[in-house]
Amino acid sequence: EAGVAQSPRYKIIEKRQSVAFWCNPISGHATLYWYQQILGQGPKLLIQFQNNGVVDDSQLPKDRFSAERLKGVDSTLKIQPAKLEDSAVYLCASSQQGAGTEAFFGQGTRLTVV
Amino acid sequence: GENVEQHPSTLSVQEGDSAVIKCTYSDSASNYFPWYKQELGKRPQLIIDIRSNVGEKKDQRIAVTLNKTAKHFSLHITETQPEDSAVYFCAADDQTGANNLFFGTGTRLTVIP
Numbered sequence: 258e259a260g261v262a263q264s265p266r267y268k269i270i271e272k273r274q275s276v277a278f279w280c281n282p283i284s285g286h287a288t289l290y291w292y293q294q295i296l297g298q299g300p301k302l303l304i305q306f307q308n309n310g311v312v313d314d315s316q317l318p319k320d321r322f323s324a325e326r327l328k329g330v331d332s333t334l335k336i337q338p339a340k341l342e343d344s345a346v347y348l349c350a351s352s353q354q355g356a357g358t359e360a361f362f363g364q365g366t367r368l369t370v371v
Numbered sequence: 372g373e374n375v376e377q378h379p380s381t382l383s384v385q386e387g388d389s390a391v392i393k394c395t396y397s398d399s400a401s402n403y404f405p406w407y408k409q410e411l412g413k414r415p416q417l418i419i420d421i422r423s424n425v426g427e428k429k430d431q432r433i434a435v436t437l438n439k440t441a442k443h444f445s446l447h448i449t450e451t452q453p454e455d456s457a458v459y460f461c462a463a464d465d466q467t468g469a470n471n472l473f474f475g476t477g478t479r480l481t482v483i484p
Contacts, residue, residue: 300474362407
């Protein structure tokens with residue numbers, strides 16, 4: 258079974274620039290999550306999609322972060338403009354049914370804002 | 372939302388000894404408690420999970436216990452091996468919202484050969 262795919266693996270940008278991350282979940286998984294993992298901390302949920310609808314975006318800094326899930330499959334997460342404190346690994350995860358089922362993580366995108 | 376606390380933040384054990392990592396959660400309605408292992412530079416991977424209708428679950432050298440009354444759960448690794456060295460995260464689901472997973476801050480386990 259193919260895993261969750263993310264790209265790029267690494268990205269370095271200057272503050273105030275914009276950046277986008279892409280995620281392709283496991284085929285058939287209805288639920289997709291984006292997490293932010295700051296160095297030395299646990300993953301923090303940014304947004305949850307169920308198919309192509311947003312279930313929870315309460316922790317997404319909407320003034321600079323946006324996300325979409327096209328046709329209920331692939332998803333993109335965008336930051337515009339980036340700040341130094343956005344430096345982190347951005348993890349995408351997917352699960353079959355959402356609550357109470359295993360979430361499979363991608364390799365993540367390591368973002369460095371300088 | 373759910374608040375998950377995890378201790379200790381670092382743990383060193385001799386190969387062959389046992390390791391125990393403890394987590395507490397705040398939402399008494401939480402129902403699902405997974406544990407993830409994350410090796411350096413790699414993705415988090417589920418190693419074991421437990422649901423609220425079970426008090427203990429074991430898978431070879433790994434076991435998880437859950438005390439719903441006290442709202443805490445623990446990961447036990449017996450006969451530790453160097454390849455067990457990694458960061459371990461506990462998590463709990465949030466029953467008040469969209470059933471999202473809230474993670475602890477992680478425990479860096481080092482198994483000394």
